[in-house]
Amino acid sequence: MRVVVTGGWGFIGRAAVGELKARGHDVAVVDCLDPLSHPRRPPRHRGVRYRICRVGDVAAWREEMARADALLHLAARVSVMESQLRPAAYLRGNALETERMLRAAARGRGRPSKFVVASSVTAYGEGARRCPTHGPVYPHPRTRAALAARRWEPECPRCGEPTRRAPTPETAPLTGTSIYSITKRVQEDLVRSYATRAGLAWASLRLFNVYGADQNPRNPYAGVVMMFGARAAAGQPPIVFEDGRQGRDFLAVAEAARALADAVEGDRYEGQATNIASGRPTAVGEIAAAACDHFGGGAEPTVTHEGRLGDARTTYADLRLARRAGFRPRSDLLRDLPQLLEAADLRARAGRAGHGQDEARRAYRRAGVLVGPGGTPRGPPRGAGRKPR
Ligand SMILES: NC(=O)c1ccc[n+]([C@@H]2O[C@H](COP(=O)([O-])OP(=O)(O)OC[C@H]3O[C@@H](n4cnc5c(N)ncnc54)[C@H](O)[C@@H]3O)[C@@H](O)[C@H]2O)c1
Ligand SMILES: [Zn+2]
Numbered sequence: 196m197r198v199v200v201t202g203g204w205g206f207i208g209r210a211a212v213g214e215l216k217a218r219g220h221d222v223a224v225v226d227c228l229d230p231l232s233h234p235r236r237p238p239r240h241r242g243v244r245y246r247i248c249r250v251g252d253v254a255a256w257r258e259e260m261a262r263a264d265a266l267l268h269l270a271a272r273v274s275v276m277e278s279q280l281r282p283a284a285y286l287r288g289n290a291l292e293t294e295r296m297l298r299a300a301a302r303g304r305g306r307p308s309k310f311v312v313a314s315s316v317t318a319y320g321e322g323a324r325r326c327p328t329h330g331p332v333y334p335h336p337r338t339r340a341a342l343a344a345r346r347w348e349p350e351c352p353r354c355g356e357p358t359r360r361a362p363t364p365e366t367a368p369l370t371g372t373s374i375y376s377i378t379k380r381v382q383e384d385l386v387r388s389y390a391t392r393a394g395l396a397w398a399s400l401r402l403f404n405v406y407g408a409d410q411n412p413r414n415p416y417a418g419v420v421m422m423f424g425a426r427a428a429a430g431q432p433p434i435v436f437e438d439g440r441q442g443r444d445f446l447a448v449a450e451a452a453r454a455l456a457d458a459v460e461g462d463r464y465e466g467q468a469t470n471i472a473s474g475r476p477t478a479v480g481e482i483a484a485a486a487c488d489h490f491g492g493g494a495e496p497t498v499t500h501e502g503r504l505g506d507a508r509t510t511y512a513d514l515r516l517a518r519r520a521g522f523r524p525r526s527d528l529l530r531d532l533p534q535l536l537e538a539a540d541l542r543a544r545a546g547r548a549g550h551g552q553d554e555a556r557r558a559y560r561r562a563g564v565l566v567g568p569g570g571t572p573r574g575p576p577r578g579a580g581r582k583p584r
Contacts, residue, residue, distance in 0.1 A: 196460065197223075197262050197263050197264045198220050198221070198222050198263060198264065198265045198266075198267055199224075199256075199259050199265075199267070200223070200225070200267045201224075201226065201267070201268050201269055201296070202225075202226055202268070202269035203223075203225065203226055203267075203269065204237050204245070205269060205270075206232070206407065206410050206448065207269055207313065207448060207455075208224070208270075209237060210451065212224060212240050213240060213452065214449075214456040215267075215459065216240055216242065218456060222242075223243065223259045223263070224244065225246045225250060225270070226245070227247065227249045231274060231277065232272075232273070249288075249292060250268075250270045250293065251292030251296065253295055253299040257303070260296075260299065260303060261305035261306065262305060264307055265308070266309070267459055268293065268296070268310065271288070271313075274413065274415055275317065275373045275376070276415070276558060278373055278375035279373060279374060279505075279562060282374040285374050285375060286378060289378035290378045290382065290385070293382045293385050297310070297386065301389045301392065301393035308395055308396060309390075309398075309459070310396075311397070311400070311458045311459050312386045312397075312398075312400075313455065314379050314380070314382065314399045314401040314402070315379040316363075316404065316444070316510055317376035317507075318376050318380045318401065319363050319369060319370070320371040321334050321337070321349045321370070321507045321508060322361075322363035322507060322510040323362065323367050324351075324358035324360065325360070326351035326353065327356065328356065329353045332351050332352055334349035334350055334351065334358055336349075336370070336372050337349055337350075337502065337506075337508070339504060339566050342502030342504065342566040343566050345500055345502075345567075347438060347440070347502070360442065360511070362514075363510055363512060364470075364516075365401065365467070365516055373505050383401075383468060386399060396462070396466070397466065398458040398464035398466070398469070399468040400454055400455060400458055400464065401468055401470050402446070402451055403444040403445070403473070404416040404417045404446065405445075406448065406535065407448035407449075408539045410448075417528075419479070420482055420528070420532070420535065421539055421541070422552045422555075423486040424486045424489075424490075424541045426494070426552060427489065427490040427492075427494050428490045430490075431494060432494050433486060433487065433494070433552070434496075434497050434552045435483045435497065435499065436500075437479075437498075437501070437502055437506075438480070438500060439480020439481070439483070440479075441508050441509055442477055442478050442479065442508075442511065443509070443510065444473055444475065444512050445477055446471065446472050446473050447526040450471075450524050450526055451471060454471045454522055457520070457522075463520040469516045469517050469520060470512035470513060471512075471517055471522065472511065472514065472517075472524070473512075473524045473527070474511065475511060476509050476510070477528050477529060480496060482529070483496035486532065489533050499567065499568070500567050500568060501565050501568065502565075503559055504564040504565075504566060
C-alpha cells in the first residue's frame with residue numbers, strides 16, 4: 196500500500212514508519228519538524244519520502260495525498276501545558292489543519308480510501324471510576340479545593356464519596372478539559388465526519404501513554420519517565436506530584452506502531468474508536484522509585500503532594516474491543532525500565548535533562564495549575580523523600 200504518515204518524524208511516527216516499511220509498504224512522511232518535539236533533527240528512514248511542511252499546507256503535499264491508499268494522521272502538537280497557554284495555536288494546528296487536510300483528501304480525484312487517526316487517553320478526562328454505592332461513574336475533573344485538601348481520588352458525581360479506579364471503555368464520555376485533549380477529540384470527530392460523508396474507511400486508535408527510549412522528555416505522555424531517569428542518574432531526587440499513587444497505562448512504542456500498522460492494513464479496527472494500551476495502570480511514584488533503584492547513588496523520589504489541575508488520577512484502558520481486533524499487548528514499563536534508561540544514555544545527559552522537572556514545575560506554578568504546598572518551601576512536605584510503595 197501507499198501510506199502517507201503525517202507526523203511521521205515524531206516519536207510514534209518514526210516507529211510507525213519503521214513498521215510500515217518493514218511490512219513492505221511505500222511510505223511518505225509529512226511533518227513540519229515542530230521545534231517543540233524536535234530539539235535536534237531526527238534520523239530519516241531509508242526509502243521514505245519526506246515532505247517538510249505543515250499538514251494544513253495541502254498544496255505542498257497534494258501529490259503525495261493523491262497517490263496514497265491510506266492516510267495515517269499522527270501530526271499534532273502534544274503539550275497539554277502549552278495548549279493551555281496558546282489555545283489558538285492548538286486549535287489551528289491540530290483541529291483546523293486536520294479539517295483542511297481531510298477536506299482536500301475527501302474531495303481529491305486520486306485520494307486515500309482510508310483514514311487512520313491517533314486519538315488520546317486525555318480525551319477521557321478522569322475516565323471511568325467505581326463508586327462503592329453507585330457502581331460505575333464518570334466523575335468531574337478534580338477541583339482546586341479537592342487538590343488543596345489532598346482528596347486525590349475523584350469524587351462520585353452522585354454522592355460525593357471518593358471513587359476507586361476502573362478500566363475506561365470507549366463508551367466513556369469524553370470530558371477531558373485541556374485544550375489539547377479537546378483538539379484530539381476533534382481530530383477523531385473530523386475523521387469520522389469526513390470519512391462517513393465521503394464513504395471512506397476510517398479508524399481511530401485511542402493511545403494511552405506510549406513509552407520508548409528515543410522519547411522527548413517534554414512529551415507529556417511518558418516523557419516524565421526520562422525526566423525521572425535523568426534526575427536519578429544525576430543523584431537528584433525525581434519530583435513526584437500528588438502522593439505518587441496516581442497511575443497511567445503505559446504501552447511500548449513498538450506495540451503502538453504494530454496496532455497502527457494493523458489499522459492501516461486491514462479492517463480490524465474499522466469504523467470505530469479503539470483503546471490501545473497495556474490495560475494495566477502503573478503508579479507514577481513506583482516509576483520514580485525504580486529509576487532511583489536503577490542508578491543507585493542514594494537518590495529517592497520527593498513526593499510533593501501538589502496536584503495539577505486537569506490531571507487525571509489514574510486512567511487505564513478497558514481492552515475488550517482491542518482484544519477482539521486481535522491486539523495482545525505485552526508491555527510492562529517497570530520490566531522494561533532498566534533497558535529504557537540505559538538505551539537513553541541518561542548518565543551522559545543527566546545534568547541537562549534533569550532540570551526539565553524544575554522548569555516544568557515553575558511553569559505550572561506560573562500558569563496557576565499547580566495546587567498545594569510548593570512555592571517557597573516551609574520544611575519538607577509530608578511524606579517527602581519516602582518511597583511511595
Ligand atoms: N505519545 C503518546 O503517548 C501519545 C498518546 C496518545 C496520543 N498520541 C498522539 O500520537 C501522535 C504522535 O505523538 P508523539 O508522541 O509521537 O508526538 P511527537 O511530538 O513526537 O510527534 C508529533 C509530530 O507531528 C509533527 N507535527 C505537529 N504538528 C504538525 C503540523 N501541523 N503539520 C505537520 N507536522 C506536524 C511534529 O513535528 C512531530 O514530528 C499525536 O497525534 C499525539 O496526539 C500520543
Ligand atoms: Zn456514589
